[in-house]
Amino acid sequence: MADHWFDALRPDGPGLLTGVLLLAVVLLVLFIWSIKRHRDPRLAVDCDAPMAQLIDSLAGLTHGPIIGGNAVEVFENGAFFEALFETIAAARHSVHFETFLWKDGVLARRLVDALVERRRAGVEVRVLVDARGGRKMGKAAQRRLCDAGCKFEMHHPSHIRNIGVFNERDHRKLVVVDGQVALLGGHCIVDQWLGEAQDRDHFRDIGVRIRGPAVRTLQYAFSENWIEETGELFVGEAVFPPLPDAGNVAVHVACVKPEGSPPAVKILHHLVICLARQRLWIQNPYFLPDAEAIEAFGRAVARGVDVRIMVPAAEASDMPLVQHAAHRNFGKLLDAGVRIFEYQTTLLHQKVLTVDGVWCAIGSSNFDDRSLETNDEITIGLHDAALARHFEAVFERDARHCVELDAASWARRGRWHQLKDKALFMFNELM
Structure with a gap:
């Protein structure tokens, strides 16, 4: 038995190699933790x-200035999507859409129709969906968007290059149109978010639509993950226009x-x-x-x-x-x-x-x-x-x-x- 352990711990023995590998794994985990941890x-x-x-x-x-001069509208339950589609239909230059959860259904197909229609009208359309939350959006929806010329990306898809960030999901729900109007809240692109929260199959949620100078910061927020996934920098008044005051909300x-x-x-x-x-x-x-x-x-x-x-x-x-x-x-x-x-x-x-x-x-x-x-x-x-x-x-x-x-x-x-x-x-x- 002693000879067995002696052989295992020799410089060329399997025990030493296993120990070195385990130590390397532990050090790697500690290294990643030290980088990712937040105080x-x-x-x-x-x-x-x-x-x-x-x-x-x-x-x-919270790393953001107070921005005055905004107008904020509140929408509950399915009414949020009527405001969303109204805003998308009015787009003349750009639609930037970011979400976590997207599942194929009535709502998702209507959204694809709206985005494709705007792209065919000459509007620049960018769509960013979290890879985990978008697993059930369906390949057909992605093909329709891409075939129409929309720019479509998944955030942190399953790939070896994302192994260090795979647990970091894009949970934002944000839409910015023409750099002038933004919508956000908790609504997901899933049919249960339609209706009036009348039963277990129709969820309760609230979202807002914002006009005014604060939209520029929301456009920045969209750009953060878009640039991470694509490297594309979008510029000009089509996406960052002058923004006059639209209301009195800071x-x-x-x-x-x-x-x-x-x-x-x-x-x-x-x-x-x-x-x-x-x-x-x-x-x-x-x-x-x-x-x-x-x-x-x-x-x-x-x-x-x-x-x-x-x-x-x-x-x-x-x-x-x-x-x-x-x-x-x-x-x-x-x-x-x-x-x-x-x-x-x-x-x-x-x-x-x-x-x-x-x-x-x-x-x-x-x-x-x-x-x-x-x-x-x-x-x-x-x-x-x-x-x-x-x-x-x-x-x-x-x-x-x-x-x-x-x-x-x-x-x-x-x-x-x-x-x-x-x-x-x-x-x-x-x-």
């Missing part, structure tokens, strides 16, 4: 100023992912917990805050903030396993005084924040580690009291379709429920 923001802000006085700080820390865009620093969307979501002084209301389909955020929610309640969270019930969600993982920390939040509402009718998919009735945000970001650490996301902050009140009214209307949880009843939920919550939470960073 978490400290969730402590020593400031008592009201939110309205801190908008510049919020924008500055906008800032959070989408940047600096190396080593927390992504802008994470800073934004965590910072508003610290800055809220009266109300913090959140609607989000996948709500898995980390331990520091949970403590920050508790501190917000302790200083008198009305903190309300609305999520879909596990039975109504398209990903019930994620909801059960989220349940693991509901007890801590409820015990801290956070109010939690579970939407019963269908998947509640909008990602909306409102703070103190003066500021609100909407975009593609879920409140979980995948969105706030890994994915490419986009969230826009809106400094406008009328929009904040509008989204608070939406929350109150949606609350009629919710069951509000209470700490005592939640603590008595079944053992199997609790075991499932704890087991699934172990995989929360992968969900």
Whole structure:
């Protein structure tokens, strides 16, 4: 036996080679982790100023300036797509379309028809779809787009060159037309997003259409992943035109992912917990805050903030396993005084924040580690009291379709429920 181990550890033995390979793998994993990791923001802000006085700080820390002079329209459920098709049909120079989830169906075919029609009318059309989210869009749709002359790309397709970034998905939902109008929110190109959220087969979501100077920054956001995949630089007034004021809404865009620093969307979501002084209301389909955020929610309640969270019930969600993982920390939040509402009718998919009735945000970001650490996301902050009140009214209307949880009843939920919550939470960073 001793001779066997001696032979294995000889310079030309198999044991030494295996050890060297294992060491190389470990070092490679550590090297990749050190490059990809982001530091978490400290969730402590020593400031008592009201939110309205801190908008510049919020924008500055999320790597985006405040841009005034914008008009913002809100669209719920299937009405968003009517605004989308109306905007695409009016395109004269360019249509830039970016999305995560695209599945073949009535909506997808109508979208292809609209994009092909504009391309045949001489409009430059660029389409970027996440490779994982677009697995079911169908080859026919891709062929029709390409045959018509649309420029089509998949983001991070399965290829050896993408092995280091394959887990990084493009979760944005963004459309920019003529560099003058943009639409964004949570809507996916899937038939379940049509309708009026009337049942489990028709999802609940909210999107916005923006006109004004902020569209230039949204065009930049589209260009980021487009250039990564194609190397193409698009220039000129067809894509970056002069943008006069279109309204009175101040906008800032959070989408940047600096190396080593927390992504802008994470800073934004965590910072508003610290800055809220009266109300913090959140609607989000996948709500898995980390331990520091949970403590920050508790501190917000302790200083008198009305903190309300609305999520879909596990039975109504398209990903019930994620909801059960989220349940693991509901007890801590409820015990801290956070109010939690579970939407019963269908998947509640909008990602909306409102703070103190003066500021609100909407975009593609879920409140979980995948969105706030890994994915490419986009969230826009809106400094406008009328929009904040509008989204608070939406929350109150949606609350009629919710069951509000209470700490005592939640603590008595079944053992199997609790075991499932704890087991699934172990995989929360992968969900």
